Amino acid sequence: MKLKTNPLLEDHGPVYKFFYYAGPVMLIAAFLLLWNSVSAAGKVMLPSPLEALERMITIWSGNVAKHPMIYHVGISMRRVLTALVFSVVVGVPFGIAMGWNKTFRAVFKPLFEVIRPVPPIAWVPLFTLWFGTNEFSRVAIITMGVFMPIVINSYSGVIMVPEINFQVGKVFGAKSTDMLFDVVLPSSLNAIFAGIRTALGGGWMVLLASEMLGAREGIGFLIMQGSSANDLTLSIVGMVMIGFFGALFAYGFDFLERWLCPWKRK
Amino acid sequence: MEMDYEKIRAEARTAEIKAIQKQKIKYLSISVIVILAVLLVWQLAVQFELVSTRFFDSPIAVIQRIIEKISSKKPDGGLLHQHIWASAKVVWFGFLLAAVIGIPLGLFMGWYHLCDRIIRPLFEIIRPIPSLAWIPIVILLLGIGVEARSVIIFTGCFVATVLNTYTGIRSTNQTLINVAKTCGASNFQTFVKIGIPSAMPMIFAGLKTSMGSAWGTIVAAEMLASSNGLGYMIQMGRSFGEVSLIMAGIIVIGILGFISSGLVSLVESVVLKWRPKK
Numbered sequence: 001m002k003l004k005t006n007p008l009l010e011d012h013g014p015v016y017k018f019f020y021y022a023g024p025v026m027l028i029a030a031f032l033l034l035w036n037s038v039s040a041a042g043k044v045m046l047p048s049p050l051e052a053l054e055r056m057i058t059i060w061s062g063n064v065a066k067h068p069m070i071y072h073v074g075i076s077m078r079r080v081l082t083a084l085v086f087s088v089v090v091g092v093p094f095g096i097a098m099g100w101n102k103t104f105r106a107v108f109k110p111l112f113e114v115i116r117p118v119p120p121i122a123w124v125p126l127f128t129l130w131f132g133t134n135e136f137s138r139v140a141i142i143t144m145g146v147f148m149p150i151v152i153n154s155y156s157g158v159i160m161v162p163e164i165n166f167q168v169g170k171v172f173g174a175k176s177t178d179m180l181f182d183v184v185l186p187s188s189l190n191a192i193f194a195g196i197r198t199a200l201g202g203g204w205m206v207l208l209a210s211e212m213l214g215a216r217e218g219i220g221f222l223i224m225q226g227s228s229a230n231d232l233t234l235s236i237v238g239m240v241m242i243g244f245f246g247a248l249f250a251y252g253f254d255f256l257e258r259w260l261c262p263w264k265r266k
Numbered sequence: 267m268e269m270d271y272e273k274i275r276a277e278a279r280t281a282e283i284k285a286i287q288k289q290k291i292k293y294l295s296i297s298v299i300v301i302l303a304v305l306l307v308w309q310l311a312v313q314f315e316l317v318s319t320r321f322f323d324s325p326i327a328v329i330q331r332i333i334e335k336i337s338s339k340k341p342d343g344g345l346l347h348q349h350i351w352a353s354a355k356v357v358w359f360g361f362l363l364a365a366v367i368g369i370p371l372g373l374f375m376g377w378y379h380l381c382d383r384i385i386r387p388l389f390e391i392i393r394p395i396p397s398l399a400w401i402p403i404v405i406l407l408l409g410i411g412v413e414a415r416s417v418i419i420f421t422g423c424f425v426a427t428v429l430n431t432y433t434g435i436r437s438t439n440q441t442l443i444n445v446a447k448t449c450g451a452s453n454f455q456t457f458v459k460i461g462i463p464s465a466m467p468m469i470f471a472g473l474k475t476s477m478g479s480a481w482g483t484i485v486a487a488e489m490l491a492s493s494n495g496l497g498y499m500i501q502m503g504r505s506f507g508e509v510s511l512i513m514a515g516i517i518v519i520g521i522l523g524f525i526s527s528g529l530v531s532l533v534e535s536v537v538l539k540w541r542p543k544k
Contacts, residue, residue, distance in 0.1 A: 016380060019380060019384065020380060020383055023380070023383060023384035024383060024384050024386070024387045024388075026384075027384055027385065027387070027388050028387060028388055028391075031388055038407075044406050044407060045406065046403075046406060046407070102289075102293055103293070103296065105293070106293035106294075106296035106297045106300070107296060107297070107300050108300075109297065110297040110298075110300060110301050111300065111301070111304065114301070114520075115520075117520045117521070117523040117524040117527070118516055118517075118519060118520035118523065119478070119479075119481045119482030119485055119519065119523065120482065121482045121483075121485045121486045121489075122482070122485045122497075122500065122515070122516050122519050122520075123516070124486075124489070125489075125500050125501060125503065125504035125512050126509075126512050126513070126516065128504065129321060129504060129507075129509060129512065130321055202479075204396050205396045205397070205398060205422075205479070205482065205483075206482075208396050208398040208399060208486075209398055209482075209486040209489075212398065212401075212486070212490060213486070213489055213490065220398075220399075223399055223401070223402060224401075224402070224490070226402055227401065227402035227405060227406075232402060232403065232406060235402035235403065236403070238399065239395050239399045239400070239403075242394075242395060242396060242399050243391070243392075243393075243394040243395040243399075244394075246394035246395075246396070247390075247393075247394040250394065
């Protein structure tokens with residue numbers, strides 16, 4: 001069997017080749033070594049990478065803060081997904097209506113422009129004052145963060161449909177509804193998906209904020225709990241969890257997008 | 267006859283422009299009326315006690331509160347400008363640090379394959395972790411001072427800056443690269459003269475995103491671990507049950523976020539003057 005040569009390596013010498021294969025491993029090893037040495041120096045109570053890894057495995061058996069780990073992960077997922085589904089179902093039609101109908105735009109665009117620069121996290125105290133620290137208020141805050149990018153992107157997707165698409169539609173005798181569903185919607189789908197992707201990233205952030213500021217369950221709560229109970233291993237496990245599920249959702253979403261927008265497949 | 271056609275065409279054009287202007291005025295007035303109506307309903311609802319002042323305060327009371335806060339330390343122990351300065355300092359420091367480190371890193375990763383290959387795995391591990399999740403570790407290593415908060419802001423801005431810069435330089439037009447190579451430019455020269463300018467618009471897009479997220483992060487960081495800043499002020503308003511202070515804080519943060527992204531856009535328009543306008 002003949003070994004395939006990597007075309008990216010053809011013109012390079014042995015030093016380049018060495019770093020090409022060993023570099024990534026060396027950098028991660030250096031990162032872990034640095035982490036380990038800070039932890040071993042003992043000036044701060046930082047757990048070593050090995051301790052964190054051990055905890056990550058053992059944490060799934062038994063309870064953490066009165067609940068099994070899977071419960072914390074599940075409830076965080078549920079919060080983000082509820083907010084996301086609601087925002088997509090309401091926000092996408094809302095954004096499209098804002099792009100499509102000028103009166104609708106004149107009524108709602110200024111309100112959005114006023115609220116937009118306020119970071120969603122800033123609403124947390126007001127929402128807890130209005131609705132208390134319950135499930136509804138948490139999902140409402142996350143919705144604040146997720147709804148906005150979805151509406152704005154759907155809106156700008158409709159606005160940026162090239163004029164020529166409308167003209168082609170007109171030539172082929174499209175009625176107003178045909179124009180909306182066959183011309184505008186497909187051309188703005190890219191922007192709509194970009195909005196949902198942005199929203200998802202922001203959603204994790206607001207989820208963490210709302211869970212860190214007053215919840216008794218969820219990943220954000222665990223991260224904060226680790227900090228206040230001097231159990232940093234728990235915080236690190238929480239960080240890894242949120243990173244892992246964040247990445248998982250992003251990949252799942254890419255998959256969904258390729259399925260719904262076949263023309264984006266390469 | 268030629269003259270008449272010209273005249274008719276010109277008349278049609280002015281009529282069209284007039285109609286468009288008329289429409290613009292119509293929609294602008296709808297927008298203004300909506301905003302005024304919302305403010306009025308809000309004011310009247312509070313005035314006639316349709317909603318409790320425990321949960322809502324009138325727009326006039328909120329504005330009064332903002333003005334009052336300029337000279338009053340109650341109840342959170344700081345004047346408005348002290349809180350603004352405390353927050354803005356941290357936001358800008360973290361943001362600039364992320365720009366200074368993130369832009370070159372993104373450029374190198376996008377241009378030099380070896381650099382991408384070495385750094386990417388570690389970057390992909392750090393990338394999906396939201397900046398707020400770093401708070402416990404940062405508190406442990408750096409305490410709750412200005413540096414600690416700046417590092418938290420940095421972690422959020424850094425990822426957005428690197429990713430956008432990377433995408434920007436990656437989408438450099440291959441034709442331009444080929445032209446540079448044909449003219450005898452070295453790889454480094456092509457990088458500096460073609461790659462970096464091509465990446466500029468995306469770099470600024472990334473900076474704007476990271477500036478937006480920085481204000482959100484600072485509010486949360488100050489609510490969790492700080493004794494000054496606007497996030498702390500809002501949190502104190504919550505603890506003392508003073509809704510006008512919470513609302514005042516939200517409005518001030520909105521204005522500051524707006525000004526900050528405006529500043530980034532201003533720098534962009536100066537730096538990217540050479541770009542042909544659409």
